[in-house]
Amino acid sequence: MKNPFASLHILDFTHVYSGPYCTMLFADLGAQVLKIEKPEEGDDSRHYLPFKNGQSGYFMYLNRNKKSMTLNLKSKEGKRIVLYLIKRSDIVVENFSPGTMKKLGLDYKEVKKIRPNIIYASISGFGQSGPLCGKPAFDIVAQAMGGMMSITGFPDRPPVKCGASISDANAGIHAAFAIMAALYNREKTGKGQYIDVAMMDTTVSILENYVMQYTLNGIVPKRNGNEHSASAPFDAYQTKDNYVVIATGSNKLFERLIKVMHCEDLIYDSRFATNILRKKHYAELKPVISSWMGKYSTNDIITWLDKAKVPVAPILSIAELVQHPQLQIRNMMVDVNQPGVGNITMPGFPIHFSEINGSVRTPSPLLGENNEEILKNILHYDEKTVQKLKKEKII
Template sequence: MPNSNDLAPHGPLSGITVIDLSRILAGPYCTLMLKELGARVIKVESPGIGDDAREYGPFVNGKSAYFQSVNRGKESIVLNLKDEDDKNIFRKLLQKADVLVENFRPGTMEKLGFGWETIKKDYPNVIYASASGFGHSGPDMYRPAYDMVVQGMGGIMSVTGHPGTPPTRIGMSIGDIGSGLYATIGVQAALFHRQLTGEATKVDIGMLDCQLALLENAVMRYQVSGTAPGPLGARHPSITPFEAYKTKDGYIIISAGNDGLFAKLAEALENPGWAENPDYSSNDNRNKHVEKLKIEMESVLTAHTTSHWIEVLDKFGVPSGPINNIGQAATHPQTIARNMIVSVDDPITGPMKVAGNPIKISGFEDPETRDPAPNLDQNREEILRELSD
């Protein structure tokens, strides 16, 4: 089924059709990324309100901006997969599809008659991707989950925040977004495998699995020491100096990730002797004296503003930056230059700014405008007409 959206980016996945049964965020984020890479995405929504995210604010002229942000450029058709006539329409969609994405609890698709074994047998060309809370195996596979559930279970909240403070959620839905990204990677690997072998496969993504995978060195540190890491505020657990430091008017991030950069930092802060101090002569020693070094650094940094020090550190090639709020990040010249804020022209909401696509691929345009998210069942007639051809 060719992509019919006029403003759809023509990416490397042009010509790929994705049937999207998912809702809220994990699955829809996966299909958003597939859409951004050129695939056609058809949302199959349940009767009534459709995707639950349509009911999540903020709202602009009655339309969910939350839904808009992760469903732009997709198409919508309402099907009741417990109704035989609608099941037949869904079967016709599968005959023309390349990928099926769902994020139901395990067993739901089997009850509807569209589990992996059925898909594999009846639609051997279709890659089946599932993003559920705990994946399709293990003792917790049938449990329901939302983003914050797996943030808590996966350990990421235990290393977030400052020592001695109450549990802190990551400031965005890392449980959903992480699993959506891993699902996107899995789908593309499965598409490549199908191209090589002709075999379509199942991609099984568990949100909890993804949280563990995203913990990077926290898992390693536990395995090596036998002690579970805790929160460290803004400080890196293995590299020093690598955190937020006070300045005259706020904070600055300084990341001196090796001995060479630390020597440049010491020179930039007019304390070249730090690089020769035995307490700071290696990263391991700096980690052992992290609080002492922070006090010395801040005694210098608080004499001038954040912008002053960024200018100084840039001259020495030391990585640094401010702590921006969302408005500052969204309007930063680098953000604008990279087309990371794009416009969605929706007849209901009017123009709306959303985050762009960070994957820049040579030979493919990255337009400044995107198609809006569909209204519920908006594309029904067009899709049915295509299926009848």
């Protein structure tokens, strides 16, 4: 098994989630990711919960397999060092507010002068153009502006964000995909390029059929709770002891469900003959299913519906998830020995290849852990110079 990006050098100016998630994917596939952080402070996420022995679990997860170097990018010597590092880098990734890298003299226009075929990716809330380009954003802002919150939650309750920071993660994944496309293009043409990824744009891109409901039929989608906007029954139901979800996206699946329920007469009910009709009359169908669900245990329902090949699942807690045998056998929970903390468990690399190895090889770096390694082994600075940089708070 090989690491396809073992010779790829990424200079990482990212922080918090979207950018670090993007570069984590490359690091898991073997890329040499050098994370540039602020001296003394570091990535903001180093100060995010949860903590153990003074270290952030948030940071540990998103920055495994990377190296950390602290640099004051506003200092003359700090900028000189980073320009040298850019010369030997294949990719630059940053997720500062638009304009920040330009103020530092490290925007694509300047970087391209010293590394003409660089691939330079910027991730931001609203992109590098448009009336909102300068607007600061975190995940909840992107979810709100990207339409996600308007369709999440129950119709009689206030809008809510997705539990996880889906706009951040989605932007990071799209950025990684874009960088891969740019790498392929560079292999073919020899040319690098600039990549502009916006959290709002990528959130809109995963709104499924909600935008089309409006553009096709003028319908402004509303919050549906756990219901699907285009299929029924597709919902969460309370059982005798917990909850389950089911998804019957076809007539065949619906027939299987009602046979398990011993409600075969529903097959001949004209209100439920097709998916469109079931969605239209779901308020009449839901009580029938809910009543049946409430009589039996979660385990019984899952056993019966699994046997009938009806998509069904319990709603797992994080504690149940971490211990689940499906994730265990697929190496989706991995143990990492974090210096100063000890053995910790985190999600593994989520893609399985036949010829490529995506894995967690090293823990997240301590702040500036690799300063001397980079300065001495790559820039060939002597000990005296390194100590001078520390004293002047350049590193």
